[in-house]
Amino acid sequence: MIIDVHSHTPQYRGTVPADQRIINPAWRPDRAVSSVYNWDEYLREQKPADISIVFGVAWHPGDRTGGVNGIDESSDLPGNLNDKTAAFVQAYPERLIGFMSLHPHDPQALEELERCRCDLGLRGIKLGANYQIFHPLEARALAIYEGAQRQGLPVLFHQGTSPVRMAPIRFAHPLLMDEVALRYPDLKIIMAHMGHPWTADTAVVIRKHPNVYADISGLFYRAFGYYEAMIKATEWNVLDKLLFASDYPVTTAAETYDALHKVNDIVAGTSLPRVPEDKLEAIIYRDSLKLLELN
Numbered sequence: 289m290i291i292d293v294h295s296h297t298p299q300y301r302g303t304v305p306a307d308q309r310i311i312n313p314a315w316r317p318d319r320a321v322s323s324v325y326n327w328d329e330y331l332r333e334q335k336p337a338d339i340s341i342v343f344g345v346a347w348h349p350g351d352r353t354g355g356v357n358g359i360d361e362s363s364d365l366p367g368n369l370n371d372k373t374a375a376f377v378q379a380y381p382e383r384l385i386g387f388m389s390l391h392p393h394d395p396q397a398l399e400e401l402e403r404c405r406c407d408l409g410l411r412g413i414k415l416g417a418n419y420q421i422f423h424p425l426e427a428r429a430l431a432i433y434e435g436a437q438r439q440g441l442p443v444l445f446h447q448g449t450s451p452v453r454m455a456p457i458r459f460a461h462p463l464l465m466d467e468v469a470l471r472y473p474d475l476k477i478i479m480a481h482m483g484h485p486w487t488a489d490t491a492v493v494i495r496k497h498p499n500v501y502a503d504i505s506g507l508f509y510r511a512f513g514y515y516e517a518m519i520k521a522t523e524w525n526v527l528d529k530l531l532f533a534s535d536y537p538v539t540t541a542a543e544t545y546d547a548l549h550k551v552n553d554i555v556a557g558t559s560l561p562r563v564p565e566d567k568l569e570a571i572i573y574r575d576s577l578k579l580l581e582l583n
């Protein structure tokens with residue numbers, strides 16, 4: 289069983305109109321990413337993942353309509369971004385687990401949390417403090433963590449840098465997650481992208497907090513950084529706390545799967561240390577749903 293803990297909800301159920309296609313060249317250095325897509329494309333590109341966690345991003349407080357993963361995206365699905373995630377999950381309940389996205393500056397964020405949990409069946413929360421421009425330790429954000437901890441909802445945080453110009457990088461620095469975990473020790477936290485490029489900072493945070501994990505999405509296409517992240521995780525003895533993830537559409541699950549078999553290629557023929565292959569294989573088949581108490 290392969291579980292992908294990080295992927296983004298399609299904007300369209302049916303065909304994407306040609307004039308709505310967005311090809312984004314900034315997300316990864318080796319190829320452009322088609323960032324508007326439909327249910328069929330998503331499901332096809334998620335193989336070989338058996339179960340995927342899927343969510344949108346609430347870019348603005350009170351995003352009641354509009355986009356799923358960006359600003360002003362159109363869609364053929366009704367409701368807000370969480371309704372669009374729930375519709376997709378309800379169509380493929382054996383393959384998908386939906387998380388909600390909340391904006392701490394939305395005065396109705398806690399009501400939306402309850403609506404998503406009780407009415408829509410969404411089972412965790414996605415936050416991106418840099419994209420959403422809130423401080424991860426401000427009171428309105430803490431209120432969401434409090435509710436999440438009480439209801440057993442894991443929170444996946446975007447961590448580390450991004451190419452979005454108006455997203456303050458410091459709000460996504462991994463050391464802030466240490467402060468969150470100190471306040472909410474029972475909250476299940478996933479630190480996305482191993483906090484790239486601050487992967488050592490991420491390693492020391494997940495090392496000390498039993499309920500804090502990191503996902504490996506969006507890293508492999510920087511081959512040295514990927515190796516470096518994995519060797520730091522080896523030295524800090526946290527390879528067992530890394531979760532398989534694609535960040536689709538930025539990468540596919542198949543690309544991520546293949547790349548885990550190539551981590552050490554960059555040091556072939558050198559005396560540099562190698563990441564244990566059996567531990568890399570274990571990331572692919574990790575039972576993340578059990579760790580997050582979602583099974």
Ligand SMILES: [Zn+2]
Nearest residue numbers: 294295296535
């Ligand atoms: Zn993502």
